[in-house]
Each structure stands twice: as structure tokens, then as C-alpha cells.
Amino acid sequence: MATTLTTAPREISQQRTRLVRSGLRRRHRNEAIFRGLGIGAIVLALGFVALLFVDVTRKGIPAFVQSNLHLEVFFDPAIIDVGPAPLATAFASPAEYQAADLRWRRELALLNWNRILEAALLAKLPPGTEITSRELLSIPETNARHQLREMFVADPALLGRTVPVDVLASANADNWIKGNINRSLGDAQQQLSPAARSVIDAFEANGTVTNGFAWSLFTNADSRAAPASAGLLGAFVGSLYMMLIVIVLAVPIGVAAAIYLEEFAPKSRLTDFIEVNINNLAAVPSIVFGLLGAAVFINYMHLPISAPLVGGLVLTLMTLPTIIIATRGALLGVSPALRQAALGMGASKTQMVFHHVLPVTLPSILTATILGVAHALGETAPLLLIGMKAFVAQVPATPLDQATALPVQIYLWQGNENRNFFEPRTAAAIMVLLGVMIVLNGTAIYLRSRLEKRV
Amino acid sequence: MNSLAVAGLLLVLLGLSYQTGWSRSRALATTSGQKVHSRPQYHGAYTAIWTMIPALLVLLLWAWFGGQITHNYIVGQIPLETLQSLDQTGLNATIGRIQAIASGFGVAGEVAPYEQAAGEHLRWFQMLTSAGVLLVAALCGGAALLYARKRITARLRARNAVERVINIGLLLCSAVAILTTLGIVASLLTEAIRFFTFIHPLDFFFGTVWAPNNAPAAGNYGRYGLLPLLAGTLMITAIAMLVAVPLGLMAAIYLSQYAPRRLRAVAKPLIEVLAGIPTIVFGFFALVTVGPFLRDFGRLVGLNINATSALTAGIVMGIMIIPFVSSLSDDILNQVPRTLRDGSYGLGATQSETIRKVLLPAALPGIVGAFLLAVSRAIGETMIVVLAAGNAPVLRGNPFEPVATITVSIVNQLTGDTDFSGPQSLVGFALGLTLFVITLCLNIFALYIVRRFREQYE
Helix, strand or coil: CHHHHHHHHHHHHHHHHHHHHHHHHHHHHHHHHHHHHHHHHHHHHHHHHHHHHHHHHHHHHHHHEEEEEEEEEECCCCCCCCCCCCCHHHCCCHHHHHHHHHHHHHHHHHCCHHHHHHHHHHHCCCCCCCCCHHHHHCCECCCHHHHHHHHHHHCHHHCCCEEEEEEEECHHHHHHHHCCCCCCCCHHHCCCCHHHHHHHHHHHHCCCEEEEECCHHHHCCCCCCCHHHCCCHHHHHHHHHHHHHHHHHHHHHHHHHHHHHHHHCCCCHHHHHHHHHHHHHHHCCHHHHHHHHHHHHHHHCCCCCCCHHHHHHHHHHHHHHHHHHHHHHHHHCCCHHHHHHHHHCCCCHHHHHHHHHHHHHHHHHHHHHHHHHHHHHCCCHHHHHCCCCCCCCCCCCCCCCCCCCHHHHHHHHHCCCCHHHHHHHHHHHHHHHHHHHHHHHHHHHHHHHHHCCCC | CCHHHHHHHHHHHHHHHHHHHHHHHHHHHHHCCCCCCCCHHHHHHHHHHHHHHHHHHHHHHHHHHHHHHHHHHHHHHCCHHHHHHCCHHHHHHHHHHHHHHHHCCCCCCCCCHHHHHHHHHHHHHHHHHHHHHHHHHHHHHHHHHHHHHHHCCCCCCHHHHHHHHHHHHHHHHHHHHHHHHHHHHHHHHHHHHHHHHHCCHHHHHHCCCEEEEEEEECCEEEEECCHHHHHHHHHHHHHHHHHHHHHHHHHHHHHHHHCCHHHHHHHHHHHHHHHHCCHHHHHHHHHHHHHHHHHHHHHHHCCCCCCCCHHHHHHHHHHHHHHHHHHHHHHHHHHCCHHHHHHHHHCCCCHHHHHHHHHHHHHHHHHHHHHHHHHHHHHHCCHHHHHHCECCCCCCCCCCCCECCHHHHHHHHHCCCCCCCCHHHHHHHHHHHHHHHHHHHHHHHHHHHHHHHHHHCC
């Protein structure tokens, strides 16, 4: 009797221990699984960041290398049979000079620059190579002849001289040289004729063709006729103008609005309404701002279509709420002691804000501004609606000229039918855009860590 | 008018008036022996404000009405019989030619004698009016300057006046937000109402066929049914949330509860990099990498997946939203009081049990709010779907097929086309209005939930 009494609880407790132990094992396994899921989620997210960067870089790097043809161009007087360039002093009035200059340029434009180019190309080949001029001219970029003409316009003394000139290889030749095209494909699937391909190979062998860094990507605007020379400068300048407008408009207005709401605003219906509005605007989809721009700035105010001015205004309205919210947060973080000290010394409220509170918050405001501008820089959708999708081959001179922007340029390039050529270029444009974003974000982070310590 | 001349005038007025007020105040302080209420720079600013406002007012009035006056003058220069023979476009062309002649650039083609004469008159007119306006602005500014200078006394509360002006300026800046909202609502509403004069609202909101006719002939505008676009939008959003919610939530849980400090310091900003990548980049990535990968993967397992499909766009969009979900969830998890967690540990619960059974239920309303915010972001997202969803506005339920969304259709209907005369472009505004209302409701609801939850523990 006594033994059963003592064993039963022991058994029960052993049982319980076993139960807890087995449950514990299960629970610890669940714990590990849960933890693993967390790690998995982070690895997946970071893996995606890495994959995106690696993929874009891998795709884009080829576009930074471009094939050049080193030619010895003879400015043959037999072909360039125009008179000497008109001199400004030789004419009575500027108008006459301009007319003469225009006449001269027109004559130059009518000349057969292709023949000069052809002669320069043939000079690099062993005599007697069989190739038609059409095939030969498919090797340099189509704007090479304009390049020669521009050289001559800039320096008419070149007449009759032989000078070294570097011209870009055409997109097809470039792809052949880089090996982007499968060389074993049949003639029907090749863009270049067999003769042209063997000439390129000969050029490669004798050092006429070299691969160099593609400066034209950064120094040229977009181009349709000469795709190998298409660059980002136009889009970059367009983006730059828009960023300038955003900085000039959004920052002062945003900071002022935040100061008013945080420091001066009486609690009234109006200010409540403003607050609700700002919070809502921050969440409005960006494309709706594009609709606003199309309807108000272009359709109602008749501002020029496709202009960075309109794009900048739209992006300003889009960025304003971000800057206001961030600035309010920064103002809220300033210690009340600072305000009371300023007021105690006899400063007015305005003086307190502008002389004491605002300087302290400048680092945070600056950081928020940079982040807001970076976000605006990457925005595409609203710009499509205000016509910044137009093809523009010039670098815009003023914010009122037609222009495009970096992300829109990416959109335009990826949509180009010439995909086998344009894909590396699109990826290269993305690399440039991401580079600018990283610089901006990095600056913001650096400023935040550097400046906020001093306060 | 020459903007350089205007800027020059304004700068001269500004400098002159500030200097006048400043030196007047200094003179007052040294000669009168009284205690001057405000410091000299406030008197300077006071005078400057007094001077600039009338001058700016004159210039603004001219900017507002000048175009119309010039237009009327040009029309007055065109001989009556010529004027009667011109229609509206012809008149505009003639005015353009006359302006070009006046500007000195000249025009192409034959110049009629009346055009030449009108051009020369116009040149004089423009010179006279701009000089006149500048003169009037300068005179008004000058008169105001003298008046303000006279008002400067030792007792003048210049600082208070200047600060009042600053305050009004600040208020006006914050009113820009209201103006923007008004602009959005007004432009969306007016254009959408014009659209509904072409297409009946019922046909728009409940139509199941999206087939706009972009070159309408004889009143045949095509069909504008919203439902296929709405279905496409919701499908992509659902896929995006299926990706973003588990990944974002788990990442937030791991980073806030498990991760060692140093890992957190590195991983958190790295995940936020995703938030800074422009959406066009995601779109390109989806189009050239993710889409083909999914297609090949589908072929491998025997599924017919299109490279551009709801699935491609949804997955990539979900990845884009991860940092949004994770940072919001992180905030909300951190707001759950420590005592709740410690109580659970005290009862012997493991960390994951505490998170699943205590933290998540306590944070649930906030997390739901965060998800709703993420949903509204996914609905409004444009570039990823433009590139990767395939643009097929057909009502169907297969996520492996291309779809179209509201945002894609806005872009397609409105890109570069500002001739808002037919439904084919006006529909963009009706779609925009729908999008605006949907996201607005979601946002308000989400903010309401998030706020309400936050107050519980404070």
C-alpha cells in the first residue's frame, strides 16, 4: 500500500517530465523553424537586391565599351570643292555674313562626305579587297560623315591634309566585334554582309579597330539614326533641370509650411484641414500627379509640353508632402529648453524659430530633402503623362526646351525594337541612374551621421 | 517682356528700399535720442516689403492681362476684310506670323504687306508697353518707398509688421498643399465629368470590355469597361501582397526580435535599398530577367507561363514593397510594451511562441493597417506593370496570362496626348479618379486603424 502510494506520483511526474520533454523538443524545433523562416526572409530580400544589382551590372557593362575605328582621313580637295569659308570682316553687314555662312554650310552639306570616309576605310585595307561601298559604309556609325563635316566646319584649314580621326563603329559592327552576335549563324541571320564581316575582322587584325571606354554614352544626347552614338547627356541635363526646380521650389515652400504648421498655426479647422491634406497627398499615387500636371499645367496654363519646367513643377508638388512631414518631425525633436531660453532672452516667436530652432534642425531637413529629391529623380510615371516621353536628340539649353529625363530615357530605350543592341545600353543607363541614387542616398546618410552628432 | 529688365528693376528696387529703411532707422537712432522700437534691418525689410508689393502687383497685372491686350492689338492691326476671311486656326497662324515678324526672326514664305506693317507696329507697341509697364512699376514702387520712409519713426513697430508678413507667407506656403489637393480633385472631376458625357457612367464602372477606339469615326468611341482593368489591378496587388507580407513581416520579426545588433545595423539599411530603387528599374528587371526566368521555369514544370504576366509584375512589385511592409511592421512590433513580452517569457514560452501568440495578436491591428497602406501603394504603382504585366485588358482569372491595370491604361490613353477632346484621352481622368478614390479610402482606413492601435498603449 505504502509502496504504491509512493510510486504512483513518481510515475506520474516521470510521465509528465517525458511529456514536457517531448513537447519541449517539438517546441524547440518550432522555434528553430520560425527563426529559420526569419533568416530565410532576410536572405531572400537581400538576395534580390544583390541579384538585381549583379544582373543589371552584368547586362550593362558591355555598353561602357565601344569599338572605335582609327582612320587617316584625307580631306580631298577634289571632293570638297567649295570656296573658302566666309570671313566675318569681308562682308558689309552681319546679315550678309550670315547668309554667306549659311550658303557655305549648305554647300558643305551637299558634298559626298561618304566618299572621303570610304577612301579612309579603304586605305586601311590591303589593295584589291572586294567590297561594295554600301557594305563598307555599314561599318562606321552613320553619323561619322557628319563628324567629318563638323571637323571641317570648325577648321577649314584641314583641306588637302591627312589627319587621324576616330569614328565609332556602327551598332552592328560593334556587336560583331564584341562577339554579342553568334558568329556561326548563317548569312541570312546576320545583320552584316559576309564581305563587311571579313573587312571588320581584317580591321581588327591590323589594329584599325580598338575597344575603348564609351565616352559617347556620357557626352551625347539620344539618337535614333546613329544608335551606337546614343548617349544620356540630354536626359541627364533634363533630370538636372527638374531637380533644380524641385530644390528651388519644394524645399523653401515645404520648410515654410512645416514651420507654420508646427510653430505658428492656431488649432483651427483650416490648419486641421491642411494637415489632413498633407498626409493624404503623401499617399496619392504618383501617376495622379501626372494627371494633375497634364490637366492644369499643360491643358489649362498652356505651359510648354515635354519641358523640364512642367516636370519639375509636378515633381515639386509630389515631393512637398515628404519634405513637410520630415521637417515637422525634425522641428518636433528640438528640445523645448532651447525655445524657452530664446523666448526668455526676449526674442520674438519668429526670431526664436528662425534664429535658434531652424538652424538646429538643418541637418535633418537637409537629409530629408536629399531623400525626397532622390525619390523624385527616379520617378517616371507622371513624366510620361506630361509628354516627357518625346524623342529628343538635343541637350536642352533651358528648362523650357523639350527634354526627357533619366528614368524616362530608360523607358524609351527598353521599348526600342532594336533590343539586341539596346539592352546593354538600357542596363548601362540604369547603372548610371542607380549610381546617382546611391550617391544621393549615401550623402544623406553621411550627412545624418556627421551633422547630427554636433547638435 | 524682357525678364532680365524686370529682374533688374526688382533687384534695384529691393536694394534701394532696404538700404533706405536701414539708413533712415540708423539716423533716427543716432539723432533723435529716443529708443527705437525695432532694429535697423527690420526697418529695411519693412520698407522693402512696402516697396515690392505695389511694384510686383503692377507686373502681375500685366502678366495676367498683357497677353490679351497684345492679342487684341494684333487683331486690330489686321485689315477688316482679311480678318473676316480667316477662321480661328487661320487667325492664330496669322497672329503667330505677325509676332514672328515683330520679333525680328522673320517668317517663311511670302509676307503680305499688311503683315509687315502689323509686325512693325507690333514691335513698337511691345517696346512701348514694356517700357510703360516697367515705368509704372518703378513709379508705384518709388511712391510706396517714399511713403514707407515717411512712416519710419522711433515708435514704429516695424518688427511686428515684418513678422506678420512672414507669418502670412508661411501660411500661404502651407496652403499650397490644399491647392494641390483642390487641383487634383478639380482636374480629375471636371475631365471625368466631360468623359461621362461621352460614355455613360454605368457602362464605364460595370462594363466588362475594354476596347477604346483611339481613332473614333462617326461617334464610335469604342468600349470603356472598367472591370477588366480593376480585375487586373486586384490580381497583381494580391500576388504582390502574397510576396511582400510574409517576407516583410518575417524580416521585421527577425530583425527586431532575433537579430544581433550588428546584423541588424547592416541588414536593415540594405533592405531599405530596395525602397530607393526607382520603379522603372524594377520594371526593366521584371521584363528582362524575372519574366523569362518564370517562363522557363514554367516550361520545366509543365506550366504555360507568359514572360509578361500578372505573376511577373506581382512578384517584382511584392519585392518592391518588402521594405515598406517591414519597416512599418518593425515600428509597430517595437511599440508593443515590454511587459507583455516579459510576462509571456515568465510563463515559460519560447521566443517564437511569444511572438506568435502574444506580440502578433497585440500588434495585429497596426500590422493590418500597414498592409492596407502597402495595398494602396501596389494599386497605384505604374512602371512595373507598364513594363511587365503585358497590357492585355481582358477579364480572366489566370495569373500566368498578361493583364492590364488602371495605371497602365492611364499611361496608354494619355501619353503625350494633350488633346482632351474625345473620350479616348479623357478616360485617363476617369481612371485616375477611380484610382484616387480607391487609394484615398484605403489610406484613410489604414491610418485610422494604425492610429487607433497606437493610442492603446500610450
